[in-house]
Amino acid sequence: MPALTAQHEHIFENFRRWGYLEADLDPLGLLRLPTVPELEGDTEEYQAARRFYCGTIGVEFAHLLDPARRRWIQERMEASPTVPDRARLLERLVSAELFEQFIQSRYPGAKRFSLEGSTSLIPFLDEVLETAAARGGEHALIGMSHRGRLNVILHTAGRQAAEIFAGFADVDPRSVLGAGDVKYHRGATGEFRARNGRSLHIHLVSNPSHLEFVDPVVMGRAYAKQTRAGSDGKQQVWPIVLHGDGAFSGQGVLAETLNLGGLRGYSVGGTIHVIVNNLIAFTTLPEDLQSSPFASDVARRAPIPIFHVNGEDVDAVARVAQMAAEYRAEFSSDVVVDLVGYRRHGHSEVDDPTITQPVLYRRIKEHPQLWRTYAQRSGLDPEPVAARVREALAAQQQEAGKFLKIPSMRKLPGYWAPFFGGRYKPEYEEVVTPVAAEELSAVGELVARYPDGFHIHPKVKKLLQQRLEMTRGQRPVDYGMAEAMAFATLLRQGVPLRLSGQDSRRGTFNQRHAALYDTETEAAYLALEHIGTGEVWCEIVNSPLSEAAVLGFEYGVSRDFPEALVLWEAQFGDFANAAQVLVDQFIAAGEDKWGLLSGLVMLLPHGYEGQGPEHSSARIERFLHLAARDNFQICQPSDAAQYFHLLRRQALRKWRKPLVVFTPKSMLRHPDASSPIEAFTRAHFRPVLRDAEVANAERILLCTGKIGHELRAERKRRGDTSTAILFLDQMYPFPEQDLADALAQHPNAHEVVWVQEEPANMGALFFILPRLERMAPGRAVRSVKRSASATPATGSAKAHEMEQQTLLTLAFTTGKH
Numbered sequence: 001m002p003a004l005t006a007q008h009e010h011i012f013e014n015f016r017r018w019g020y021l022e023a024d025l026d027p028l029g030l031l032r033l034p035t036v037p038e039l040e041g042d043t044e045e046y047q048a049a050r051r052f053y054c055g056t057i058g059v060e061f062a063h064l065l066d067p068a069r070r071r072w073i074q075e076r077m078e079a080s081p082t083v084p085d086r087a088r089l090l091e092r093l094v095s096a097e098l099f100e101q102f103i104q105s106r107y108p109g110a111k112r113f114s115l116e117g118s119t120s121l122i123p124f125l126d127e128v129l130e131t132a133a134a135r136g137g138e139h140a141l142i143g144m145s146h147r148g149r150l151n152v153i154l155h156t157a158g159r160q161a162a163e164i165f166a167g168f169a170d171v172d173p174r175s176v177l178g179a180g181d182v183k184y185h186r187g188a189t190g191e192f193r194a195r196n197g198r199s200l201h202i203h204l205v206s207n208p209s210h211l212e213f214v215d216p217v218v219m220g221r222a223y224a225k226q227t228r229a230g231s232d233g234k235q236q237v238w239p240i241v242l243h244g245d246g247a248f249s250g251q252g253v254l255a256e257t258l259n260l261g262g263l264r265g266y267s268v269g270g271t272i273h274v275i276v277n278n279l280i281a282f283t284t285l286p287e288d289l290q291s292s293p294f295a296s297d298v299a300r301r302a303p304i305p306i307f308h309v310n311g312e313d314v315d316a317v318a319r320v321a322q323m324a325a326e327y328r329a330e331f332s333s334d335v336v337v338d339l340v341g342y343r344r345h346g347h348s349e350v351d352d353p354t355i356t357q358p359v360l361y362r363r364i365k366e367h368p369q370l371w372r373t374y375a376q377r378s379g380l381d382p383e384p385v386a387a388r389v390r391e392a393l394a395a396q397q398q399e400a401g402k403f404l405k406i407p408s409m410r411k412l413p414g415y416w417a418p419f420f421g422g423r424y425k426p427e428y429e430e431v432v433t434p435v436a437a438e439e440l441s442a443v444g445e446l447v448a449r450y451p452d453g454f455h456i457h458p459k460v461k462k463l464l465q466q467r468l469e470m471t472r473g474q475r476p477v478d479y480g481m482a483e484a485m486a487f488a489t490l491l492r493q494g495v496p497l498r499l500s501g502q503d504s505r506r507g508t509f510n511q512r513h514a515a516l517y518d519t520e521t522e523a524a525y526l527a528l529e530h531i532g533t534g535e536v537w538c539e540i541v542n543s544p545l546s547e548a549a550v551l552g553f554e555y556g557v558s559r560d561f562p563e564a565l566v567l568w569e570a571q572f573g574d575f576a577n578a579a580q581v582l583v584d585q586f587i588a589a590g591e592d593k594w595g596l597l598s599g600l601v602m603l604l605p606h607g608y609e610g611q612g613p614e615h616s617s618a619r620i621e622r623f624l625h626l627a628a629r630d631n632f633q634i635c636q637p638s639d640a641a642q643y644f645h646l647l648r649r650q651a652l653r654k655w656r657k658p659l660v661v662f663t664p665k666s667m668l669r670h671p672d673a674s675s676p677i678e679a680f681t682r683a684h685f686r687p688v689l690r691d692a693e694v695a696n697a698e699r700i701l702l703c704t705g706k707i708g709h710e711l712r713a714e715r716k717r718r719g720d721t722s723t724a725i726l727f728l729d730q731m732y733p734f735p736e737q738d739l740a741d742a743l744a745q746h747p748n749a750h751e752v753v754w755v756q757e758e759p760a761n762m763g764a765l766f767f768i769l770p771r772l773e774r775m776a777p778g779r780a781v782r783s784v785k786r787s788a789s790a791t792p793a794t795g796s797a798k799a800h801e802m803e804q805q806t807l808l809t810l811a812f813t814t815g816k817h
């Protein structure tokens with residue numbers, strides 16, 4: 001081969017960099033792209049380069065940092081494409097399009113979020129999965145929103161059309177009163193049969209309406225399945241996420257999720273992202289959706305390629321699918337595919353698009369259906385296939401009539417078998433959370449250990465020494481050590497463990513020290529990661545500065561590793577509101593909507609310490625608002641031993657429910673919240689802590705968290721012997737019996753006062769008061785709280801102190817006569 005001239009190279013480099021901007025990507029010519037002066041010219045080189053880079057495939061890869069990856073793409077783009085199995089592609093297109101039309105004609109007025117205009121998604125997914133199967137893939141986790149979901153369930157997950165049609169008939173609404181979900185959000189599992197005879201298990205992840213929030217959940221689930229699969233897990237389990245163009249460019253959680261792709265502790269060996277780009281979002285056009293030409297532009301910050309492909313060139317779509325999947329397999333990297341099409345109907349089928357885009361929809365109406373044009377271009381007769389498909393769909397509709405209730409299209413993996421959800425029953429309380437003294441002292445040695453020659457920081461050395469003394473009963477155990485002991489004892493009992501959060505390895509409050517850092521080399525050593533044996537893994541990870549993506553990821557991990565203790569920690573509890581969608585739509589509602597359980601733990605630092613409107617409150621009220629039907633557990637352990645037992649209970653129980661824990665800040669090392677070693681060897685988690693100091697009180701103060709300790713100190717200061725202080729360590733499920741028993745210990749108490757640090761419109765007040773009133777007939781029920789406020793706390797530390805003092809004073813005087 002003659003050496004390429006510099007001129008030739010220069011021209012090709014320009015096309016490699018900018019060619020996608022002049023590629024023929026858009027079936028209806030709607031994309032507005034800039035012209036590129038560097039691509040002007042008509043020499044032979046220009047024509048050759050244009051053929052490679054400005055056809056129906058345009059690829060952005062000049063921003064990849066690794067020359068080997070750029071070369072890999074270049075070689076494939078500059079090679080002649082092989083001819084695909086066109087008969088097969090046609091058959092899939094016909095089937096995908098006629099399925100939509102069948103629903104349109106048989107269930108008029110029903111929403112399905114048709115795929116028409118982007119039906120080449122179905123052959124695209126086929127080719128991705130074919131490549132995955134050839135590369136050792138066994139599972140594909142697919143996340144997607146509404147558009148084309150039913151089509152994917154049928155063609156990709158391999159479910160029966162009859163099962164889908166039964167959903168349109170809504171055969172038994174009574175069975176899902178107040179629960180369940182609409183058909184275009186429900187999950188499905190099935191099999192995709194590849195040509196090489198292998199089949200891939202497909203897991204279509206249940207999805208809420210909130211666009212893009214499923215993305216990190218898919219990754220977390222894939223991560224868990226890959227961990228389970230072992231060393232070649234990343235080849236076995238393939239995450240694929242489908243996006244709308246509007247959602248891709250607009251929703252920040254997508255950007256957060258892309259950022260996880262290359263991080264240790266979160267990498268899943270590459271996710272295949274597909275934008276089903278119909279150049280519209282509901283009624284809004286691209287010029288109002290993104291500031292840049294392509295919806296995909298947000299992905300260019302990551303070192304991953306972006307393939308654009310004209311969705312009407314089905315051969316090119318198949319070629320891109322193969323390239324994308326091969327790239328993922330080769331480089332363990334994310335890849336983005338922008339499948340450009342249009343939307344044949346309104347946003348849903350009951351929506352009239354001619355109101356907002358009358359001209360566009362006149363054009364779309366005249367635009368031929370893809371299966372017909374593809375057949376024509378390929379010289380194939382589509383009619384025999386079409387007749388077969390129509391007949392099969394009609395037969396499936398007959399079958400659908402036989403279902404008595406909407407069929408579940410999902411089978412849970414076997415590892416869920418031992419676990420259950422539903423309402424809480426007291427007989428579940430069988431788990432043993434105390435640990436023998438010898439075991440605790442053995443564990444103390446283990447967690448305080450570091451390798452020979454490790455240069456330990458003097459402050460940390462002192463702390464480790466103190467921890468040893470704690471397990472030997474020589475000093476009270478604080479929260480940090482209680483947690484380390486809970487983790488270590490669980491690991492020794494065979495429970496895998498994963499904790500992620502911002503700065504979680506050291507701990508935001510310098511309390512955890514799960515990782516020790518060598519003062520000479522900065523190498524990290526995590527004693528907990530060396531405790532489990534065999535399959536028992538432990539990961540304590542510093543997360544990126546994201547709440548939504550990281551919480552979604554950990555929820556995903558918990559969904560596919562129910563036997564592990566999976567924890568997400570917020571830096572401060574209120575930052576969890578940046579992930580509120582995950583809490584609302586998955587964690588609180590997942591069981592009700594989809595019958596899906598999770599044992600995820602959320603650790604949310606909470607407490608009023610004068611740090612201002614933020615950093616004070618983890619918004620207890622928000623979680624209590626979401627509490628119903630025992631959907632999750634909401635707890636605030638008031639001392640170290642309670643925390644220890646709570647974590648162990650969560651891991652050892654088979655009742656799998658998310659657990660929200662309000663964790664302390666200043667109380668982390670406070671002697672009042674530390675516990676004697678005996679509390680770890682004997683007790684268990686108590687939802688209500690009784691008062692050991694005051695018997696037969698005249699007044700009862702009921703509270704949760706730090707304020708209780710302050711009330712105790714105030715009582716001591718006052719020399720008060722007639723006021724009992726009870727801690728409500730579990731707010732939900734509401735421990736009615738335990739609380740009733742605790743109240744009954746003080747039959748002469750004429751009033752019960754709920755005391756909280758939070759303002760009147762926040763905290764647990766609204767939740768507790770009506771329950772207390774019901775439970776304390778004949779006693780006055782009152783409350784002490786900050787005045788209602790638009791912010792959780794004051795910005796002035798001094799004002800905070802004054803308020804706090806007032807709370808304490810009021811607590812000891814309110815209603816007193």
Ligand SMILES: Cc1ncc(C[n+]2csc(CCOP(=O)(O)OP(=O)(O)O)c2C)c(N)n1
Pocket residue numbers: 147209210211243244245246247248276278280281282343347
């Ligand atoms: C977070 C969120 N905001 C708004 C909506 C309402 N909504 C549902 S679909 C949709 C348009 C989505 O457009 P696009 O992502 O392009 O997908 P398409 O429907 O075109 O396939 C909107 C605004 C939503 N579901 N989720």
Ligand SMILES: [Mg+2]
Pocket residue numbers: 244245246276277278279280281282
């Ligand atoms: Mg769209």
